[in-house]
Amino acid sequence: MKTIPLHERTLARLLREQACVYGDKPFLMYYGRSFSYAEAYELSRRIASGLLASGIQPKQHVAVMMENRPETVWLNFALALIGAVTVPINNASRGDLLAYYARQSDAVALVIDESFVERFAVVESECPLLKRLIVFPDETDSGICDHSFAHAQVLAWDEIADAPGLSDDAPGPEYSDTLQILYSSGTTGVSKGSMIANATAIRAAQKHVEVYGYTSEDIMYTCLPMFHGNALNCTVLPALLAGATVALSRRFSTSQFWREINECKATRTSLLSAMINFLWLKEPSQEERSHSLKTALVVPAPEFAPEFEQRFDVKITSLYALGDFGYATMFGPDDPREKIRSAGRPLPEVSLAILDDDDQPVAPGQVGQICLRTNEAWFARQGYYKMPEVWVSSLRNYWLHTGDMGRLDEEGYLYFAGRNKELIRRRGENISALQVEEVIRRHQCVADVAVFAVRAEFLEDEVMASVVCREGSNIDLAELIQFCAPQMAYFMVPRFVELLPHLPLTATGKVEKYKLRESAETRLSEVWDREQHGIRLEK
Structure with a gap:
């Protein structure tokens, strides 16, 4: 795949270009509904126009707390079109954690499902900058939004989504503008918001397409929540770049997984460790062998990875990535199967070292801390939002110290050996x-x-x-x-x-x-x- 020039690496530009190239080709499938590339762009343009009309400006931060549905994808695209910054919030957040995400990110608006509104009501007074609440109605809701708050203006989703489309001539973001702020789990203190530039997100999507071999013929299934980086950045954006189709599910279900895979004729998917274990422990069925899956991106690869490939007739791929940094290694479908427990080899855009406590390299096969550097501008994250001192403190001797332990074998394949103890x-x-x-x-x-x-x-x-x-x-x-x-x-x-x-x-x-x-x-x-x-x- 030809590398996209740096100044063209924005999600807004990619969305417009792919809508022109692929037009009526299906981009998103969702429980019997199908949306073409052209429709995805048009729906996103309408939401973008509605966001601007509501007072949201380019470069302002908008928090999102929504379940998996097509509108969640269009909202992410719409914010990218106007150059606003998306702040995904884990749907399980409540209380202090919810208030912290909204407050620390300087979010001026929150797009939220009706079922989560009461959680915001509890913490509204702690989020003084959050002036707009855009409410997506429950399925049984009439569409009338009757919530009221002391400071936040409440808008119904339909008021935003029914606006006339944003002009194609509207100025878009620059490659260096922040696209997303993704919050960590806070393993060494408070959660930190990693800033992802447009250029970084597009370059990462391109690496997925290159290493894993995604094409316009692929149907990429995800049941992972959109507030996680995996669903958007490992599935939706690579699919958009490859001209592929996304099959979106509401959530993971052990009993329904293979049925959904078969119904949408998926060729690619991603699985996290718990999902792998649940599928492995499930009684064998005909559905698990009648699918069209080529690869499953598995993080981390389990001990029974070779048996998993054989039982389910699917190739495992993997990677090592860090929310604070981005993608560091990838294990593709053409890598040796005897290396299947590894996370692959370092990408050319990254330097990876296994260091001891004195920041000295350890010998191949020995365990030490995984440390990273980027070799390409705008390939990695751009630091922590409003926490520059914390970011600098992690860069001892010009290496980002991940806190993760690992080892490199003689061929340079990375094996994960344990996480930060907290x-x-x-x-x-x-x-x-x-x-x-x-x-x-x-x-x-x-x-x-x-x-x-x-x-x-x-x-x-x-x-x-x-x-x-x-x-x-x-x-x-x-x-x-x-x-x-x-x-x-x-x-x-x-x-x-x-x-x-x-x-x-x-x-x-x-x-x-x-x-x-x-x-x-x-x-x-x-x-x-x-x-x-x-x-x-x-x-």
């Missing part, structure tokens, strides 16, 4: 142990707490908390869960909880979480489990 990966979600601990410590009876991952059923990690009570206090564990639930995303709330007289500490006063984890996993069936106590969390 990061918990649960069913595709990155969870900051520090953020969960911060909430639990607010409970009046808690003296100290350590949050960590434990391996439970389905070969997956679950969140566990070891809690120390204040002297003279006692804690009802069910009540502690109810205390946590309104203040964090449902997937962050600990499933397992234990009460301890004290936490094990190192000589320098740091909690030895590995000891807590090792101890808990030997007796997990005896540890208090909210699921066993019938506590269900609102999503």
Whole structure:
């Protein structure tokens, strides 16, 4: 594929050009509905015009909290057309976390599903810059928006989407303008918003097309949420660039996955670790062998990857990427299958080193910290929004220190060896142990707490908390869960909880979480489990 000149790397330009090239060709399929490239562009232009009419200006930040649907895609495109910045918010966010995302990002508007509006009502006073709330109605809603707030103006989605289309002559963004701000899970403190320029997003999409061999004949299926970088940046944008078709699903379902794959005749898809495990543990069926899938982008590749390929007749591809940096390595369908557990080799646009604690390279095969540099301007992220000092602190000796551990083999293939100790990966979600601990410590009876991952059923990690009570206090564990639930995303709330007289500490006063984890996993069936106590969390 010919490299797109730097000054032409904007999503707005790509959308216009592909609408002209592919016209009536299907771009998006969604439960029996189909939208052509031309229709996708026209619908996005209408929303873009409506956003401008509502007062949203180029380079302003707009937060988005919507379920998977075609309108979510058009909104992302519309914001790109007017040069505004999209701030995707995890749909599970509530309380302090929701307020933080809206406030720290300087969002002037929030496009939100009707079902999430009450969450915003709780934190409106903490988001003084957020002046507009654009509400997408529930399926049973009449379309009339009757919400009101003290400071935010409420607009119905139809008021935005029914505007006349944006002119093709309207000035668009520059390649260097920020397209998205994606927030991390906050593994080393508060969540950080990584700035992704237009040029970066388009160049990354091009690497997907080049390495994985996507073409205009492909149908690319995704059931991952649009607020994650994977669905938009690993599926929608590469499909747009390749002239392919996107098959969008509302969410992942183990029982429906292969049926949906077959119905849309998908040729490509992406799977996260929990999805892989659920599909692997499912009873074999005819549907899992009658599909048209060529490749599945799997992150990370499991131990049973070779058996997975054989059972499901699909080639696994993979990568190593960091929200703070972007794409570093890719493992394509033509790479040696004996390297399938790797994340591939470093891209030409990236330098990757495995360094020890003194920032010295370790020998091939030895584990050290994965550190990155970019070799091409605008290939990587442009730093953290309003946190330049935090960004600079991660660039010791001109290397971005990822906090991830890994090793390189003799052929230069990267093998992931473990995540930052404060990061918990649960069913595709990155969870900051520090953020969960911060909430639990607010409970009046808690003296100290350590949050960590434990391996439970389905070969997956679950969140566990070891809690120390204040002297003279006692804690009802069910009540502690109810205390946590309104203040964090449902997937962050600990499933397992234990009460301890004290936490094990190192000589320098740091909690030895590995000891807590090792101890808990030997007796997990005896540890208090909210699921066993019938506590269900609102999503």
